[in-house]
Amino acid sequence: MHEEMPLEDLISGAAQNAGGWLGALPVALVATSGDGTIVRWNHGAQELLGYDPHHVLGRHIADLLHPGADRSLGRSLWETAATGRGVMGTVTAWHRGGHPLELEIWACPVPDRRHGASAVLVFAADAHAARRIRGSSAVWDGLFARSPVGIAVLDTQLRFLQVNPALEAMNGLTESAHVGRRLAEVLPEVNAGEMEEAMRQVLATGEPVLNRRRTGRTPADPDHDHVWACSYVRVEDPAGRPIGVIASLLDITSQQRDHTEAEAGRRRLALLTEASSRIGASLDLERTAQELADLAVPHLASAVTVDVLDSLARGNEPGMGLTGGVALRRLGKAPLTGSAVTQILAPLGRTLTFPATAPYTQALAARQPFLIAHLDSMAVASASRHTPKPAQLVETGVHSFMMVPLVARGLVLGVASFYRTRPFEPFGSDDVTLAGELAARAAISIDNARLYHHEHETAVVLQRSMLPQHVTPPPGLEIAHRYLPASDVNEVGGDWYDVVPLAGGRAGLLMGDVMGHGIAAAAVMGRLSATVRALARLDMPPTALLQQLEATLADLAEPMLATFLYVVCDPATGRCTITRAGHPPPAVAEPDGTVYLVKTPPGAPLGVGGVTFTTTDLTLPPGSLLVLYTDGLIEARNRDIDERLGELTGLLTEPLQPLDHLCDSLIAHLVPASADDDIALLTARIGRNHPNGTYHLNGR
Incomplete structure (x- = not known):
């Protein structure tokens, strides 16, 4: 039989072994004698209630209860514990700081040989903290299980x-x-x-x-x-x-899948948005095809080729039937370097011919995408009847392939081919849809380029046919002229020039510019040019002539504007009468090297209506140059117009040079690249050239 443990050891052991959620609380350990006198008061009790041991030792434990509380409950709990049964309960104690403190207590009897009766061991803790810990434990248990x-x-x-x-x-x-x-x-x-x-x-x-x-x-x-x-x-x-x-x-597998699909959708939308801004902005066939290839790599495929009908690439209309096979011109390819796949594929500019039974031809004839999601030996063997390229592509890692026809406005224009290598997954239905969207945008742009080039060529032919084919100036007037249409990526405008013989050996020098582009502008230009010739031969005064041109524009179904410059020049006297309707002023270079822009009222463009036109007279010395031009010669992006006019006059400081050389020099210096707008240029030197190199007016 074990010897009973002294009270001090019980208290020490209880303090060390308090565990579970109780061990997380500051716990007061108090011991009383059999009559309720406090005989032990540990440090935890001092922290909890604020009393030092000498304040409480020897006092009855009930004295620590709230003064206004029912002390019978506290005495009853202690008496129950002292009789041999452990008890639990809640009491309100009085803190030394002068405020009540709700406590949970656990009390049990402890035999005490030293005091000759059963002592009571009391544990006490802050009731609010105890309930919080018990609640947290219950929450954890419920959370863990459920x-x-x-x-x-x-x-x-x-x-x-x-x-x-x-x-x-x-x-x-x-x-x-x-x-x-x-x-x-x-x-x-x-x-x-x-x-x-x-x-x-x-x-x-x-x-x-x-x-x-x-x-x-x-x-x-x-x-x-x-x-x-x-x-x-x-x-x-x-x-x-x-x-x-x-x-x-x-x-989060389903959420991740949804997120992945949503992210893929955003990427597809971003790619289509980029396609709308990048593909076809130039109206150039080759550039549009290359833009499609560049855009699709690497966002959609590892490599891409774009092939256009050879007839279309040569500037002809696309054929309507593909029963006898198809000839395609490779105009787009990406990446151009650094890819084993594209090294195998035919280079840019190559014309590829396929029989009627080839997959390329079948895809074009069906006007439907052609997909081989997994390139296996059977698919390679089938395609290898026409070319060894499929087997070579598989050797480089190509494992998935699709072709999408380029179709716009009911016309088959070509085909785009897409190749995938690892780590790309095989092409799926979403990829086919995306490729179809990109191909549709490219096809529309290619067809727009086709239609534009057709209209552009028509406008150029129309405009050139309406320009004077043979300019025959009167004696005493030397003439040189140039016409430069806008580049292929810009529409032809309505610029024109003319030299009209007038009575008395005079000449009418004309320069006009119809505002607008294309066939419509060229047609209006031709109408104005014919009207001017007819009216000038009637020797109509310049201001009256401009009023008649104003009326001609007013008769049009669609309102249009035009600038116009009319110079009546008498080579015999050097006298010039100048009338402007919103057109850039003529430049003059005199034989002594003096160069200037003629100061004359600018007037308003023809077609504005209600404008009174005026004339300016000046007399030029023999050998003087007159330079008439349209705004295409002097306008440039991000350049001030006065600065450009200064460049023009700076190029006229050698007035005795041959006029053809002067015209070429002006265009070469002022328009070194392709022209954004039409350019018309007319130069005239006044006076006869003697064999000794001097100039004089007729009859002088």
């Missing part, structure tokens, strides 16, 4: 200590299959190494790791990959030392 989130507790060696039912269901393994094992041992088909590294980081730093992705397969669903969002928090003892990790996991 939460749909997978929860695991692991020790510092990252071995499972406990898992909840939700995690058992996620992993397809019972709790006993987890306990004592590490993640890599339990689930070898997930990225366990990354997860354990994250947990070690939490143990080392104490900083939680949130939303780390675990991916792979578990026994719960061994045939499909899953994604889990994992968070890890360090568990510490009261001294702050790490004792383990709590892991929480949520299966």
Whole structure:
């Protein structure tokens, strides 16, 4: 039989062994004698109630209750404990600081040989704190058991200590299959190494790791990959030392799939938006085809080629039938360098001919995409009857292929081919749809380029036919002229010039510019040119002539404007009469090197209506130059017009040079690149050239 333990040892042991949730609270340990006198008062009691031991030792324990409380409850609890039964209850004590404090107490009798009667050992704790801890424990137990989130507790060696039912269901393994094992041992088909590294980081730093992705397969669903969002928090003892990790996991596979699909949708939309701004802006056939290829790599495919009907590439109309095969011109290819795939494929500019039975021809004839999601030996063998390229492409890693015809306004224009290598997945239905959208945009742009070039050529032919074919100036007047249409990527305008013989050996020098582009502008230009010739031959005064041109424009169904410059020049006297209707002023270069722009009222463009036109007279010395031009010669992007006019006059400081050379020099210096607008230029030198190189007016 064991000897009874002294009261002091019982109190010391109780203080050391208080565990569970009680161990997380400041607990007062008080001992009384059999009559209720306090005989022990530990440090915890002093912290809880504020009394030093000498304040309470020898007093009855009931004296510590709230003065206004019913003390009978406290005495009853103590008497019950003293009779041999343990009790629990709640009492209101009086803190030394002068305020009430609700306590939960646990009291039990303790035999005490020294005092000859049973003593009472009392534990006391703050009632509010005790209830909070009990509630937290209950919440944890409920959360662990019922939460749909997978929860695991692991020790510092990252071995499972406990898992909840939700995690058992996620992993397809019972709790006993987890306990004592590490993640890599339990689930070898997930990225366990990354997860354990994250947990070690939490143990080392104490900083939680949130939303780390675990991916792979578990026994719960061994045939499909899953994604889990994992968070890890360090568990510490009261001294702050790490004792383990709590892991929480949520299966986000469906959300991840939705996010992936949404992200793919955003990428497709962004690609289509970029296609709208990039493809076809130039109205150039070759550039449009290359833009499609460049845009699709690498966003959609590893390599892309774009082939246009050879007839279309040569400027002819596309053929309507493909029964006898097809000839295609390669106008787009990406990437141009650094790809083993594109090294095998035919280079840019090559014309490729395919028989009626070839996949290319069939795709064009059907006007439907042609897809080989998986390039296998059977598919390669079928295609290799026409070319060895499929087998070579497979050797370079191509595993998926599709062709999409370029169709616009009912016309087949060509085909775009898409190739995929690893790590790309095989082409799917979404990829076919996206490729079709890109091809449709490119096809419309290619057809727009076709229609534009057709109209452009028509306008150029029309405009050239309406310009004077043979200019015959009167004696005493030397003439040179140039017409430069806008570049292929800009529409032809309505610029024109003319020299009209007048009575008395005079000449009318004309320069006009119809505002607008294309066939309509060229047609109006021709109408105005014919009207001017007819009216000038009637020797109509310049201001009256401009009023008649104004009326001609007013008769048009669609309102149009035109600038106009009319100079009546008498070579015999050097006298010139100048009339402007919104046109740039003529430039004059005199034989002594004096160069200037004629100061004459600018007037308003023809077609504005209600304008009174005026004339300006000046007399030029023999050998003087008159330079008439349209705004295409002097206008330039991001350049001031006065600066450009200064450049023009600066090029006229050598007035005795041949006029043809002067015209070429002006265009070469002022328009070194392709013209954004039409350019018309007319130069006239006044006076006869004597054999000695001097000039004089007729009859002088």
